[in-house]
Each structure stands twice: as structure tokens, then as C-alpha cells.
Amino acid sequence: MTVLFRTLKSCLALPRVAWAFPRAAGRALRSWGFPEGLEASKMELDIQCQEFDASKWKELVSTLNQHKTIRLDDCGLGVSHCEDLSSLLSTSQALTELNLSNNELGDSGVDVLCKGLLNPNCNLQKLWLRNCNLTKACCENLRSVLKSKSSLTELHLGDNSLGTLGGKALCQGLMDPNCQLQSLQLQYCELTKENIEALSSVLLTKSSLQTLNLSNNKLGDAAVKHLCQALLDGPCNLQSLQLESCDITHASCKDLSAVLSNKPSLIEFCIGENRIGDAGIAILCQGVQNPNCKIEKLWLWECNITAPGCKELAKVIGTKETLKEISLLGNALTDEGMEFLCQGLKDPKTKLESLWLRDCDLTAACCKSISSALSVNSVLKELQMSGNCIGDEGVIDICEGVRSPNCKLESLWLGQSSLTAVCCEALAKVIVEKPSLLELDVSYSHIGDEGVFKLCEAVKNPNCNLKYLILYDTYWTSQADKELKALEGLKPEFQVVT
Ligand SMILES: *[C@@H]1O[C@H](CO)[C@@H](O)[C@H](O)[C@H]1NC(C)=O
Numbered sequence: 001m002t003v004l005f006r007t008l009k010s011c012l013a014l015p016r017v018a019w020a021f022p023r024a025a026g027r028a029l030r031s032w033g034f035p036e037g038l039e040a041s042k043m044e045l046d047i048q049c050q051e052f053d054a055s056k057w058k059e060l061v062s063t064l065n066q067h068k069t070i071r072l073d074d075c076g077l078g079v080s081h082c083e084d085l086s087s088l089l090s091t092s093q094a095l096t097e098l099n100l101s102n103n104e105l106g107d108s109g110v111d112v113l114c115k116g117l118l119n120p121n122c123n124l125q126k127l128w129l130r131n132c133n134l135t136k137a138c139c140e141n142l143r144s145v146l147k148s149k150s151s152l153t154e155l156h157l158g159d160n161s162l163g164t165l166g167g168k169a170l171c172q173g174l175m176d177p178n179c180q181l182q183s184l185q186l187q188y189c190e191l192t193k194e195n196i197e198a199l200s201s202v203l204l205t206k207s208s209l210q211t212l213n214l215s216n217n218k219l220g221d222a223a224v225k226h227l228c229q230a231l232l233d234g235p236c237n238l239q240s241l242q243l244e245s246c247d248i249t250h251a252s253c254k255d256l257s258a259v260l261s262n263k264p265s266l267i268e269f270c271i272g273e274n275r276i277g278d279a280g281i282a283i284l285c286q287g288v289q290n291p292n293c294k295i296e297k298l299w300l301w302e303c304n305i306t307a308p309g310c311k312e313l314a315k316v317i318g319t320k321e322t323l324k325e326i327s328l329l330g331n332a333l334t335d336e337g338m339e340f341l342c343q344g345l346k347d348p349k350t351k352l353e354s355l356w357l358r359d360c361d362l363t364a365a366c367c368k369s370i371s372s373a374l375s376v377n378s379v380l381k382e383l384q385m386s387g388n389c390i391g392d393e394g395v396i397d398i399c400e401g402v403r404s405p406n407c408k409l410e411s412l413w414l415g416q417s418s419l420t421a422v423c424c425e426a427l428a429k430v431i432v433e434k435p436s437l438l439e440l441d442v443s444y445s446h447i448g449d450e451g452v453f454k455l456c457e458a459v460k461n462p463n464c465n466l467k468y469l470i471l472y473d474t475y476w477t478s479q480a481d482k483e484l485k486a487l488e489g490l491k492p493e494f495q496v497v498t
């Protein structure tokens with residue numbers, strides 16, 4: 001997906017930035033010590049992976065009251081830093097977003113922060129404390145914050161071992177009429193089904209929550225049943241529900257399906273890494289088919305879906321006009337399943353823009369069907385096919401579909417597909433002839449110098465609009481490397497990502 005790719009790119013770009021400066025955006029550099037552009041930089045501070053000695057920290061703190069949003073991600077912060085940030089919170093009315101993820105603040109650090117948060121001057125709206133080594137001990141104070149701070153709309157507490165008792169304290173805070181929280185992220189928090197009972201009471205009485213991430217907690221079917229009942233009976237208009245890796249089986253699918261068909265507010269639903277299987281997916285699809293369901297994004301990765309499940313999904317893909325994104329990553333769909341999905345893609349009513357089929361046990365045998373689907377489909381923008389053994393033959397077929405005038409594909413991912421130089425002529429034609437194409441991924445392939453030369457030649461063509469040619473773990477000699485480097489200057493918009 002585009003988002004994931006951007007993240008990857010910025011991570012890889014990190015080591016190139018001098019260690020002496022904050023790693024992230026240029027605006028962060030300017031905000032401490034670069035006078036030019038200071039006006040524009042006042043609002044945001046964005047620093048990642050930078051540790052501060054005492055004097056540098058002092059210097060930074062003296063500038064913090066200018067900012068509306070502060071991100072100090074993975075900066076080695078602890079309790080003493082929290083003292084300064086707490087004073088900031090109690091004095092700076094401008095500060096609305098604070099991101100302290102990936103710092104070992106611990107419970108005592110957060111207790112100190114809460115003092116600032118409880119100050120009437122504090123107007124904070126969004127707080128990130130992901131992976132901060134927190135336990136149930138800090139949840140008492142967070143409960144008080146939830147109860148008294150109605151400005152707070154987003155709270156990210158993922159990757160902290162809050163456990164059943166921590167989760168309970170938070171729910172007590174959420175129950176308070178003052179609490180107006182809209183987004184709550186509790187993935188990897190060691191929550192249990194007891195927490196879901198408390199959360200269900202919240203959902204039965206309050207309507208503010210819009211985004212709820214409960215991924216990677218061992219909830220099980222009984223808890224999910226509770227949750228669904230509360231969503232159905234309560235006033236809540238949830239928009240995004242994340243239940244990845246929550247020990248859910250097909251037994252929960254009837255309840256989830258009822259939520260899908262009765263909650264038009266729900267536009268994003270993720271149930272990845274739960275082995276709901278084909279039987280489960282058939283039930284979910286019934287919910288999606290209901291005209292009341294307005295789902296846009298369905299994340300169904302590693303759900304043990306095979307060909308029969310694809311038959312149901314094809315109907316949804318073909319007819320659900322709100323559905324824009326679907327991920328089937330890590331399901332053994334096989335070529336047989338792909339044949340069904342292609343039927344859905346060919347339906348003139350399909351509105352699907354993004355299809356993830358990474359690691360789906362596909363071979364070259366289904367690529368003619370993909371090609372013929374692409375040649376009649378004008379809405380698909382992103383096709384993620386990496387990790388399937390489709391080989392040169394498969395890619396050549398797919399390229400034929402992409403070259404059809406109807407096809408408006410922008411991103412094509414073909415990494416780890418057993419490719420050699422043989423398919424590069426077809427890829428080169430696509431690069432030249434398809435002005436919509438912006439991203440092409442040929443990572444983990446054996447295209448070698450010969451392949452690289454062909455792709456470079458195509459990129460040089462004035463008709464090529466490609467922005468990213470992605471070539472992780474692909475080998476070539478220094479001669480091919482020169483060709484690739486030469487491209488970077490030639491087209492300002494274009495980048496080779498390695
Ligand atoms: C806060 O930090 C987390 C962890 O690095 C990151 O995923 C998130 O996007 C950040 N949010 C903002 C608004 O900076």
C-alpha cells in the first residue's frame with residue numbers, strides 16, 4: 001500500500017541524515033537554530049530517533065511553547081523529560097498534539113505528564129503514548145484525565161502491557177459524560193474479554209467513539225459477541241473497527257455480519273490474522289451485501305480464505321459500490337480463487353481501487369484472466385501481487401492487460417515473483433505507454449543488468465510518468481548502477497528506491 005511504502009522509504013532515508021541534527025523533516029531542523037523560515041516552523045516540531053544531552057534538551061524545551069504539535073518519537077525520553085513536558089502542558093494553550101511514542105516513559109513518567117494534562121490550561125486533543133513501557137499503574141491517572149479533559153479526542157496506548165486492570169480503569173474514564181474521546185488505540189495491550197464487557201457498557205451509553213483498535217489482544221469469540229451486541233444496541237457510530245489477531249473464528253462472523261449490515265457509519269473493518277475461513281467469509285459477505293452497509297475498506301489478510309471464499313468475495317467486489325480497498329494478503333486463494341475475483345473485477349459496477357494479493361499462492365495460470373479483467377476495468381488503481389510465483393510468463397500476460405486503454409492502474413507491485421530479464425521488455429512497454437502508472441515494484445527479482453537497462457531506457461522516454469521504481473534486493477553491476485543514477489537527475493519527479 002502507498003502508506004506502507006512511504007513509511008518504508010522514510011525509514012531507509014534516515015541514515016543519510018546527519019546524526020547531529022533531528023532526523024525528520026526540514027522544518028524540525030529550522031525550529032532550533034536555523035533562523036530562516038522560523039515563522040513557518042513555529043507550529044510543528046517533528047523529531048525522531050534523536051537523543052538529547054542536558055543542554056540540548058534545555059535549549060529545545062525553551063522553544064517548545066511555540067508549537068501546536070510536538071512529536072518526539074524514540075528520543076530516549078524518561079521521567080525527567082516528562083517534568084518539563086508536564087509544565088509545558090499546563091502552560092501552553094496552543095499545544096494540541098503530543099506524540100511521545102517509543103520512549104521508555106514508564107508509569108511514573110506518565111503520572112507526571114497527567115499532572116500537566118489535568119491543568120485547566122491544557123487543551124491537548126491528541127496524545128500518542130505507544131510503546132512507552134506502561135502498565136496498569138498509570139491507568140488510574142489516565143482515567144482522571146479521560147474524566148476531566150473533554151478536549152481529548154485521540155488516545156494511542158498500543159504496545160503497552162495494560163492488562164485487564166489497566167483496561168478497566170480506562171473504561172471507567174470513558175464512561176464519564178465529560179469524556180469525548182473519538183479515537184482509541186489499544187492494540188497489543190494484553191486486554192482480555194473482561195475488558196470488552198466494560199467497553200461494551202461504554203458503547204451502549206456513549207456515542208463519541210469513532211475509531212477503535214483492539215488488534216492483537218486475545219479476545220475470543222465470546223468477547224466479540226458482546227462487542228457486536230453493544231455496537232448494534234448502542235448509539236455509537238463507529239467508523240473504524242480493528243480486530244486483527246484477536247482469536248476470532250467463524251463463530252463470530254454472524255455477529256460481525258450483523259454489525260456490518262446495521263451500521264452504515266462503519267467504513268473500515270479489519271479482521272486480519274483471524275482464521276475465519278471460507279464459511280466465515282461467506283457470512284461476512286452477506287452483511288456487506290446489505291444496502292445499509294457502506295464499507296470502504298475490508299482488511300482480510302491471513303484469514304484462511306481459499307477459492308470458495310473468493311466466490312463470495314467476487315460478488316462483493318463486483319457489486320458493492322462503496323468498497324474501495326480489500327486486502328487478501330496471506331490467504332491461499334490459488335489460481336482457482338483468482339478466477340472468481342477476476343469476475344468481480346470485470347463487473348461494470350465495481351468501484352474497487354486497491355487490491356492486495358500478496359502471498360496468495362497464485363501462478364502464471366491465472367494471469368491471463370487478470371489481464372482480461374484489467375483490460376475492461378477502469379477503476380483499479382493499485383494492484384499488489386508480490387510474493388506469488390507468477391514468473392516472466394505471468395507478468396507478460398498482466399502487462400498486456402495494463403496496456404489496454406481502459407486500464408488506469410497507478411501502482412503495480414510484482415516483487416518476489418520469480419522474474420528475470422525476460423519480462424522486462426513487457427514492463428518497459430507498460431512504463432512508456434501507460435501514463436497513469438506511478439509506482440512499479442520489481443524487488444527481489446533476477447532481472448540483472450539486461451533488465452535494468454531495459455527499464456532505464458523506458459523511464460527516459462518523455463511519455464513515462466513513473467515516480468517510483470522499486471528495486472529492493474535486486475542485483476546488478478556498477479555499469480547498470482550508473483544508468484540508474486543517471487536517471488535521478490534526468491527527471492525531477494522520479495526516484496529509484498533500493
Ligand atoms: C506518532 O508516533 C507514532 C510512532 O512512531 C507514529 O506511528 C504516528 O504516525 C505518529 N503520529 C503523529 C501524528 O506524528
Ligand SMILES: *[C@@H]1O[C@H](CO)[C@@H](O)[C@H](O)[C@H]1NC(C)=O
Pocket residue numbers: 104106107133135
Ligand atoms: C519498564 O518498566 C518497569 C517498571 O514498570 C521497569 O522495571 C523496567 O526496567 C522498564 N523497562 C523495560 C525495558 O522493561
Ligand SMILES: *[C@@H]1O[C@H](CO)[C@@H](O)[C@H](O)[C@H]1NC(C)=O
Pocket residue numbers: 158185187188213214215216240242244
Ligand atoms: C491497529 O493496530 C494494528 C496492530 O498494531 C496496526 O497494524 C494497525 O495499523 C492499527 N490500525 C489503525 C487504524 O490504527
Ligand SMILES: *[C@@H]1O[C@H](CO)[C@@H](O)[C@H](O)[C@H]1NC(C)=O
Pocket residue numbers: 275277278279304306
Ligand atoms: C482452514 O480452512 C479449512 C476449510 O476451508 C479448514 O479445513 C482448516 O482447518 C482451516 N485451517 C485453520 C488453521 O484454521
